[in-house]
Amino acid sequence: MDPAQRGIGHAIGRHALAASHAAGELMVVLLGRTWVVQDGVYSPTGSPSTELCTTALPYPAGGSFLEIGSGCGVTVVHALLHGCTTAVATDVTPQAVANTRLNAELHGVDDRLDVRSGSVFDPLDHGDRFDLVFWNAPSLLDAEDPEVSNALSRSYFDPGRQGLSAFLSGLRARLTQGGRAFLGFDDLGDCxxxxxxxxxxxxxxxxxxxxxxxxxxxxxxRPIDVEVDHLLYELFPGRGPQPE
Incomplete structure (x- = not known):
């Protein structure tokens, strides 16, 4: 990845995280609903990615849903309001775990949602499998910035690609037969x-x-204006050419 592009990505990431730290608790409106964003949790209005991914995912009617890195809970709550019967959410940030639970209660789906604390698949039980798995992943894969040290920073940074490697290596064991997997990303990182x-x-x-x-x-x-591609990928098994 070009060093200049990496520097721009890191600058945008640090700015967004600083804004989240400074904002404190917020009430935001997204997808026609009001959401509480607690102190220490990244706001889903910080970029278009949450709305893009949440509206584009194919929620299985009557099926199960797993979200990695639920943040304040917008996507997993939306899934339960749009066809999924049950859901599990994981997040490495204790504040996000509590925030997801709060918004699930606010929108009346807390009885169908299990929120667990931990990284990627670590909080899951051995036999847990899902019809749809989704992670809006941090795009800056190889950050070496010493400021990337707290849990909130995982919204943008994945030092050493540890999170994505764990996701990609453990995904097959978490899908039901015919289950589908999606990954949110953006080109601030190395696509x-x-x-x-x-x-x-x-x-x-x-x-x-x-x-x-x-x-x-x-x-x-120096201020630099850039255009960022926010992307939703579907994952398919195999090592051949990328599917059309």
Whole structure:
């Protein structure tokens, strides 16, 4: 990945995280509903990715849903309001776990949602499998920034690609027969590297939704305006050409 592009991505990520830290508790409106965003949890209105992915996912009627990195809970709650019977959400941030539970209660789906604390698939039981698995993953795969040290920073940064590697290596064991998997990402990160990493673990990627949005970064004291592609990928088993 080009070092200049990486620097811009890191600057945007740090700015977004600083804004989340400064905002405190918020009430936001998204997808026609009001959501509580508690202190220490990344806001789903910080970029278009939450709305893009949440509206594009094919929720299985009567099926089960797993969301990795639920944040304040918008997507997993939406899934339960749009066809899924049961859902599990995991998040590495204790504040996000509590926030997801709060919004599930607010929208009346808490009796069908199990929220667990931990990284990627770690909180799941051995036999847990789902009809739909989704993660709106951090796009900055290889951050080495010393500021990336708290749990909230996982919204943007995945140092050493540890999270994505765990997701891609453990995904097959978490899908039901015929189950589907989706990954949110953006081109602030290394999309070519993502495809290569997916191929290493036996997965191909296909873009199923995309939205381009302007973002501003400050690099070495200079403001830079960039357009960011927010992407939703579906994952398919295999190492051949990417599916059309």
């Amino acid at each position: 070519v590297g993502l495809r290569a990493l997916a191929a290493e673990h036996g997965w191909r990627l296909r873009i199923t939704a995309c939205e381009v949005a302007p973002r501003r970064a400050v690099v070495e004291g």
